[in-house]
Amino acid sequence: MSSLITMDDLSNDEIQEVLETAERLLPVARGETYLPLLQGRILGNLFFEPSTRTRMSFETAMKRLGGDVVNLGAVASSSVVKGETLYDTIRMVDGYTDVIAIRHPRQGAAQYAADAADVPIANGGDGAGHHPTQTMLDLFTISQAHGRLNGLRVVLAGDLRYGRTVHSLAHALVRFDCELVFASPSSLRMPEEITSDLQKHGANIIESEDLLNHIDDADVLYMTRIQRERFPDEEEYKKVSGSFKLTARDLANAKQELIVMHPLPRVDEISPDVDATRHARYFEQAFNGVVTRMALLCKMLDVEVPANIGGAA
Amino acid sequence: MSSLITMDDLSNDEIQEVLETAERLLPVARGETYLPLLQGRILGNLFFEPSTRTRMSFETAMKRLGGDVVNLGAVASSSVVKGETLYDTIRMVDGYTDVIAIRHPRQGAAQYAADAADVPIANGGDGAGHHPTQTMLDLFTISQAHGRLNGLRVVLAGDLRYGRTVHSLAHALVRFDCELVFASPSSLRMPEEITSDLQKHGANIIESEDLLNHIDDADVLYMTRIQRERFPDEEEYKKVSGSFKLTARDLANAKQELIVMHPLPRVDEISPDVDATRHARYFEQAFNGVVTRMALLCKMLDVEVPANIGGAA
Amino acid sequence: MSSLITMDDLSNDEIQEVLETAERLLPVARGETYLPLLQGRILGNLFFEPSTRTRMSFETAMKRLGGDVVNLGAVASSSVVKGETLYDTIRMVDGYTDVIAIRHPRQGAAQYAADAADVPIANGGDGAGHHPTQTMLDLFTISQAHGRLNGLRVVLAGDLRYGRTVHSLAHALVRFDCELVFASPSSLRMPEEITSDLQKHGANIIESEDLLNHIDDADVLYMTRIQRERFPDEEEYKKVSGSFKLTARDLANAKQELIVMHPLPRVDEISPDVDATRHARYFEQAFNGVVTRMALLCKMLDVEVPANIGGAA
Numbered sequence: 001m002s003s004l005i006t007m008d009d010l011s012n013d014e015i016q017e018v019l020e021t022a023e024r025l026l027p028v029a030r031g032e033t034y035l036p037l038l039q040g041r042i043l044g045n046l047f048f049e050p051s052t053r054t055r056m057s058f059e060t061a062m063k064r065l066g067g068d069v070v071n072l073g074a075v076a077s078s079s080v081v082k083g084e085t086l087y088d089t090i091r092m093v094d095g096y097t098d099v100i101a102i103r104h105p106r107q108g109a110a111q112y113a114a115d116a117a118d119v120p121i122a123n124g125g126d127g128a129g130h131h132p133t134q135t136m137l138d139l140f141t142i143s144q145a146h147g148r149l150n151g152l153r154v155v156l157a158g159d160l161r162y163g164r165t166v167h168s169l170a171h172a173l174v175r176f177d178c179e180l181v182f183a184s185p186s187s188l189r190m191p192e193e194i195t196s197d198l199q200k201h202g203a204n205i206i207e208s209e210d211l212l213n214h215i216d217d218a219d220v221l222y223m224t225r226i227q228r229e230r231f232p233d234e235e236e237y238k239k240v241s242g243s244f245k246l247t248a249r250d251l252a253n254a255k256q257e258l259i260v261m262h263p264l265p266r267v268d269e270i271s272p273d274v275d276a277t278r279h280a281r282y283f284e285q286a287f288n289g290v291v292t293r294m295a296l297l298c299k300m301l302d303v304e305v306p307a308n309i310g311g312a313a
Numbered sequence: 314m315s316s317l318i319t320m321d322d323l324s325n326d327e328i329q330e331v332l333e334t335a336e337r338l339l340p341v342a343r344g345e346t347y348l349p350l351l352q353g354r355i356l357g358n359l360f361f362e363p364s365t366r367t368r369m370s371f372e373t374a375m376k377r378l379g380g381d382v383v384n385l386g387a388v389a390s391s392s393v394v395k396g397e398t399l400y401d402t403i404r405m406v407d408g409y410t411d412v413i414a415i416r417h418p419r420q421g422a423a424q425y426a427a428d429a430a431d432v433p434i435a436n437g438g439d440g441a442g443h444h445p446t447q448t449m450l451d452l453f454t455i456s457q458a459h460g461r462l463n464g465l466r467v468v469l470a471g472d473l474r475y476g477r478t479v480h481s482l483a484h485a486l487v488r489f490d491c492e493l494v495f496a497s498p499s500s501l502r503m504p505e506e507i508t509s510d511l512q513k514h515g516a517n518i519i520e521s522e523d524l525l526n527h528i529d530d531a532d533v534l535y536m537t538r539i540q541r542e543r544f545p546d547e548e549e550y551k552k553v554s555g556s557f558k559l560t561a562r563d564l565a566n567a568k569q570e571l572i573v574m575h576p577l578p579r580v581d582e583i584s585p586d587v588d589a590t591r592h593a594r595y596f597e598q599a600f601n602g603v604v605t606r607m608a609l610l611c612k613m614l615d616v617e618v619p620a621n622i623g624g625a626a
Numbered sequence: 627m628s629s630l631i632t633m634d635d636l637s638n639d640e641i642q643e644v645l646e647t648a649e650r651l652l653p654v655a656r657g658e659t660y661l662p663l664l665q666g667r668i669l670g671n672l673f674f675e676p677s678t679r680t681r682m683s684f685e686t687a688m689k690r691l692g693g694d695v696v697n698l699g700a701v702a703s704s705s706v707v708k709g710e711t712l713y714d715t716i717r718m719v720d721g722y723t724d725v726i727a728i729r730h731p732r733q734g735a736a737q738y739a740a741d742a743a744d745v746p747i748a749n750g751g752d753g754a755g756h757h758p759t760q761t762m763l764d765l766f767t768i769s770q771a772h773g774r775l776n777g778l779r780v781v782l783a784g785d786l787r788y789g790r791t792v793h794s795l796a797h798a799l800v801r802f803d804c805e806l807v808f809a810s811p812s813s814l815r816m817p818e819e820i821t822s823d824l825q826k827h828g829a830n831i832i833e834s835e836d837l838l839n840h841i842d843d844a845d846v847l848y849m850t851r852i853q854r855e856r857f858p859d860e861e862e863y864k865k866v867s868g869s870f871k872l873t874a875r876d877l878a879n880a881k882q883e884l885i886v887m888h889p890l891p892r893v894d895e896i897s898p899d900v901d902a903t904r905h906a907r908y909f910e911q912a913f914n915g916v917v918t919r920m921a922l923l924c925k926m927l928d929v930e931v932p933a934n935i936g937g938a939a
Contacts, residue, residue, distance in 0.1 A: 031411045034353030040660030042689055053405060056383050060409040063355055063381040068689040070682050074387070074700070084891035087898075092679060092890065095913030096686040098657045264405065265397035272400075287408030344724045347666030366718060369696050373722040376668055376694040387700070577718065578710035585713075600721030 003114040003121040004296060006130040007172050015172075018136060019143050021295035021305050022288075028064055029291035033310055036066025037303050044097035045071045046089070046113075047124070048104040053264060054124045054133070057289035058101045061297055064290065070096060090116040099300055102126070120300040122293075128164060134263060135168040137292040141285045142220055145259045149176040155214050157183040158224035158244050158269060160190040165263045166224060167194055174203040181218070183211040185240040188230065211244055216253045221246070221279075223262045223269055241269070248273040261285050316427040316434040317609060319443040320485050328485075331449060332456050334608035334618050335601075341377055342604035346623055349379025350616050357410035358384045359402070359426075360437070361417040366577060367437045367446070370602035371414045374610055377603065383409060403429040412613055415439070433613040435606075441477060447576060448481040450605040454598045455533055458572045462489040468527050470496040471537035471557050471582060473503040478576045479537060480507055487516040494531070496524040498553040501543065524557055529566045534559070534592075536575045536582055554582070561586040574598050629740040629747040630922060632756040633798050641798075644762060645769050647921035647931050648914075654690055655917035659936055662692025663929050670723035671697045672715070672739075673750070674730040679890060680750045680759070683915035684727045687923055690916065696722060716742040725926055728752070746926040748919075754790060760889060761794040763918040767911040768846055771885045775802040781840050783809040784850035784870050784895060786816040791889045792850060793820055800829040807844070809837040811866040814856065837870055842879045847872070847905075849888045849895055867895070874899040887911050 003009065010018070027033040043062040047055050059069045072093065075081065086109060093100055094117040102113050103124040110123035110130070125131040143149050154173055156166045160182050170180060170190070180198070182190045186209055199205060208214060215221060226244055231237035245268060246260065262270055262282040274280050298305050316322065323331070340346040356375040360368050372382045385406065388394065399422060406413055407430040415426050416437040423436035423443070438444040456462050467486055469479045473495050483493060483503070493511070495503045499522055512518060521527060528534060539557055544550035558581060559573065575583055575595040587593050611618050629635065636644070653659040669688040673681050685695045698719065701707065712735060719726055720743040728739050729750040736749035736756070751757040769775050780799055782792045786808055796806060796816070806824070808816045812835055825831060834840060841847060852870055857863035871894060872886065888896055888908040900906050924931050 031354055036353075040662075040690070040692075041657055042686060050386075052385065056385070056406070056409055059383045060355060063383065064353070066353075068381075068694075070685045070689065072678065072682070073676075082891050083893040088891060091909045092912045093682070095909060096682055096916055265395045265401060267396040283404045283408060286405045290409055344667055349666075363699075365698065369698070369719070369722055372696045373668060376696070377666070379666075381694075578708045578714060580709040596717045596721060599718045603722055 002300065003123075004132050004300060005110050005114055005121065005123045007132045007135050007168055009132070012175055015136070015139065018292070018295045018299060019140050021298065022140050022291045023144070024305060024307070024309055025291050025294045027309055029061075029287070029294060031064070034066075035306075035309060037298060037305065038062060038065040038067030038301065041067040041098045041301060042096065043067060043069045043297070044093040044100040045069055046093060046100055046102045046104075047072065048075055048102070048109070051103050051125060053286060053289065054101075054103060057286070058122070058124065058133075058293055060290045061293035065294055065297070067297075086112060087116045094119050099297060122296065122300065125164065128162075130168055131164050132168065133289070133293055133296060134165050135172050136296060137285065137289045138165075138169050138222070138261065138263075139172060140288050140292045141261060141281055142259070144288070145281060146219060146257065149173075149178070151177050151179075152219040153179045153181070153217055154220040154222060155181040155183055155211070155218045156190075156222045156224075157211050159188045159226045159230065160184040160224075161188040162227075162230065163224050166190075166222065169222065170194065170198060174198050174201050179204045179206075181206045181208060181214045183208045183214055183244075185209060185226070185244065187240070188226065211246075212250055215250060215258070216255070218258055219255065221258060221260045223260065223266070225265075225267055225269055245269050245271065246274055247271040248277055251277055251279055254279060315613065316436075317445050317613065318424050318427055318434065318436045320445045320448050320481055322445070325488055328449070328452065331605070331608045331612060332453050334611065335453050335604045336457070337618060337620070337622050338604050338607045340622055342374075342600070342607060344377070347379075348619075348622060350611060350618065351375060351378040351380030351614065354380040354411045354614060355409065356380060356382045356610070357406040357413040358382055359406060359413055359415045359417075360385065361388055361415070361422070364416050364438060366599060366602065367414075367416060370599070371435070371437065371446075371606055373603045374606035378607055378610070380610075399425060400429050407432050412610060435609065435613065438477065441475075443481055444477050445481065446602070446606055446609060447478055448485050449609060450598065450602045451478075451482050451535070451574065451576075452485060453601050453605045454574060454594055455572070457601070458594060459532060459570065462486075462491070464490050464492075465532040466492045466494070466530055467533040467535060468494040468496055468524070468531045469503075469535045469537075470524050472501045472539045472543065473497040473537070474501040475540075475543065476537050479503075479535065482535065483507065483511060487511050487514050492517045492519075494519045494521060494527045496521045496527055496557075498522060498539070498557065500553070501539065524559075525563055528563060528571070529568070531571055532568065534571060534573045536573065536579070538578075538580055538582055558582050558584065559587055560584040561590050564590055564592055567592060628926065629749075630758050630926065631736050631740055631747065631749045633758045633761050633794055635758070638801055641762070641765065644918070644921045644925060645766050647924065648766050648917045649770070650931060650933070650935055651917050651920045653935055655687075655913070655920060657690070660692075661932075661935060663924060663931065664688060664691040664693030664927065667693040667724045667927060668722065669693060669695045669923070670719040670726040671695055672719060672726055672728045672730075673698065674701050674728070674735070677729050677751060679912060679915065680727075680729060683912070684748070684750065684759075684919055686916045687919035691920055691923070693923075712738060713742045720745050725923060748922065748926065751790065754788075756794055757790050758794065759915070759919055759922060760791055761798050762922060763911065763915045764791075764795050764848070764887065764889075765798060766914050766918045767887060767907055768885070770914070771907060772845060772883065775799075775804070777803050777805075778845040779805045779807070779843055780846040780848060781807040781809055781837070781844045782816075782848045782850075783837050785814045785852045785856065786810040786850070787814040788853075788856065789850050792816075792848065795848065796820065796824060800824050800827050805830045805832075807832045807834060807840045809834045809840055809870075811835060811852070811870070813866070814852065837872075838876055841876060841884070842881070844884055845881065847884060847886045849886065849892070851891075851893055851895055871895050871897065872900055873897040874903055877903055877905055880905060
């Protein structure tokens, strides 16, 4: 493995291997143990659009392992505004760093960067394209909660049309024989081509405009944000988004082991009263972004992670 | 101790202990000795409003001790603009870091953050609220110059009405039985409720609209900036602020050991000719922000600072 | 040596010594070897105007050597906008750091900073003034390609009037007895006072409005960007700039060992088909910014670089 552009760059075995490595690295991610596996290595953070969580967790992942980070910084004050091509920017940063994380509004930009660079590229989201490190941290969260990925029943809810995160996750879950429920307003349904592609790969999929009816059977409920801008008027938005807001009461008959996830930031699609339930996993999920990226960075940099790391310092 | 939100979180003994620790750490702060006490630890810098000095000195403090820092970055390009609550932002960053420094325009935000977070919070200034690390570096500067905090005569001058810094400092100095002179234009007097509260605690306070008459008896002269925006018109501003500008000549009859302090940035309230006098301490005071925050970070992270650190490398 | 403000701060022997040190540091700059010579040291990056490449390569240089960096950050959100003088900003940062890299729009600002600071200052470009670390990386690139600096034939092409980079480089090359060709549109000629000053120092200079005729004899072709804003109208710009765009075909009869350089970012003055030729050195040149600045930082901080560093890890 060198670059990580889409989830297709990882076999199922490799996914499992990364999740196991991530689990071993938990004490390091929590700061309980110092393990400078990436000492002297430098990550280049190229965020052509802002993404607080992804940028900060890549930085933390690198620094927890003794490595360091250089940031391109705000695009508005970078060489990009002088007309530099993405190719030239990548060729520059690739001389300064050992691995690059890129976030770019244009679909395909990460692959383009990987073609230009000598160092491995981690795709941190390329427009409507892919966001594999997000998918990996989602899988890690599920795997930690349920002890497995296979055969779970996962409800993806909210904006399934524009959400890159749920597209990638759906594909990955099908590889592990999960049953999927797509719960969304009709105008924000999962794109037809994705659904049929998943079904061609043997996926068992239920589509629904109703969320509540599907909670009680679920092992995982993955909520996403419905954006006001997707709707022609405020009335329509309110009517539709209202049915995709989760409260603690909606979880009354859920399975004990149901977990509620969200890529964050949330606005009001999960009520704060859910935070205190046994089901809430979205903050842990954010933290898991660090440990999963630690495992991925080690893999991309070909650095072996010891089998025994030891507990709290 | 976990979080540091107001000076009330520290007893007088603890204040003295931190100042002693800070003194021991001076060679590390100056880069003469390398002492990676915080290796593997990460500080989250959450500056919801800019503050060059506070942010940079927190960063330096962490890095001088072998730790590292992740920054939230400009709020305008962070998840905050997507409507994320402070609670959610804190819950995210708290998963990435071992300690958080927060600066926020809203009074009470730091305490709110401390309630949300699992990691300790250092209040780097919350609106009209508190700024305890500033107070600690001010106390350290006074203590280094005079060998003690107790019983000094301290003139606080300039804008005493809106200045969070002087409010906190006044409270702290009264705990060490200092005599206080509040010298300000009448429209920028120390708020009545603060003055009377200090007097209830036994404070000996003189209030004056005149600065010059109080310099010769002072051990400490703490200058602050008078902002143009506080005045209805330019004329009024010029008239008033003119009497609160310090020049070297004004120090002609000052005590030898008088020190002149300023939280910086200054505009024109201290003439550059003061810089060369034996009294100027404001640049040293800025440097002291590093060493004091080093001591506080060690305390918050429960890391012991050795009694003997040794001199220049 | 303490500060590096102009190339005059370095003797020819010192230049050679820095280039040799830089060569030894190559495995460290490439991340093949970890050599924490600057552990515990902090660089203050004060970029009063943006400069992606210079800032990032200073950061990388420091971090590859185990040191760390604190950034002033965007001027718009720094204490500078509150009216702080450059003097005060420098006096603050100088208390936080061991060495400062400054970029400033005003000519002379770097020298002014060096006069104010106790720590050494590296001039990262001061308006129309100097940019010595750029010149050093240019010299390193030439020296690596040709095994020497002396007696080469160097064509400087494009905007020679406003380009600080080519002014500094021309001066340095004359110190090593290079023959210079100044190829530019007439409106962007090298300033008369520079040319005559170089000639007074014994320089052999050819001036020309034609680029192509001078390629075949050249050892080094140094391209620069011609900015649209320099021309009264679009027509004039297109006509003139067109003759200063380099394509692979133009290099058909070039010497085998000719190298093509560019300070980057380029817009369209070097066609992408040049990238694949044996002559292209501009991306390597950007990388050389790291290793050259590593050598300079060690020199400024008086840290000895071992004679034998060893190869890939």
